[in-house]
Amino acid sequence: MSWEWQVFLSDDGSGRTYLEWMIQAWGWTLSVAACAWVIAISFGFVIGTLRTFHKYPLLVSLGNTWVEVFRNVPILVQVFLWYFVLPKIYTPMQHWPGFLLVVLALGFFTSSRIAEQVKAGINALPKGQNMAALALGLSPLQSYRYVILPMALRIILPPLTSESMNLLKNSSVAFAVSIPELTMFAMQAQEETSRGIEIYLAVTAMYAISAFAVNRMMAALESHMQIPGAGAPSVPTISGGH
Secondary structure (H helix, E strand, O other): OOOOHHHHHOEOOOOOEHHHHHHHHHHHHHHHHHHHHHHHHHHHHHHHHHOOOOOOHHHHHHHHHHHHHHHOOOHHHHHHHHHHHHHHHOHHHHHOOHHHHHHHHHHHHHHHHHHHHHHHHHHOOOHHHHHHHHHOOOOHHHHHHHHHHHHHHHHHHHHHHHHHHHHHHHHHHHHHHOOOOHHHHHHHHHHHHOOHHHHHHHHHHHHHHHHHHHHHHHHHHHHHHOOOOOOOOOOOOOOOOO
């Protein structure tokens, strides 16, 4: 088997090389993932927190409904619903760009998963933390803002890292509505050049590099937020006398 990596330097017929096309597609992939991540984090933390307000059953029910609806429908189906169905129901959406519709679908889908993690992180905290914050004179909202959520975030950072990486990989569904991201580039370039091995290996490497970068950024955030001394090995004490 012979390798023809020079295929990336050949013209794609529009005045650019396949390498330039692939880099542009990479930019679309990162843009979709980054915008969806902002939506997922924003909605996920709010909804996950509301699901722990047991004194307000309506808020808990609304949060649970959000999670069950968006988590239990496959992401590709949700993309098609946003792109083909909802614009027929709400006609102004027909003028929305496909990029925005994919970002909303991916962001809301991921927000339901993050909401579940946030709820689990808050429930994992000892109840005495909230009681102590209230005893110090903080309001319930201040208690969540300054005590509960910062501690819960430290707990959920590892699964949040995995979810961020999954979000990047799930951005490949954007090809289904003609967003020119990496997966669409790979499919079209392979058809035009018949060099599927080189094309798909290069795209795989770009996904792997992107996921690794997300992993390292989240690891740096986890290290930055670690409480000084937490996880440090305890110093053994010497008991008894001579």
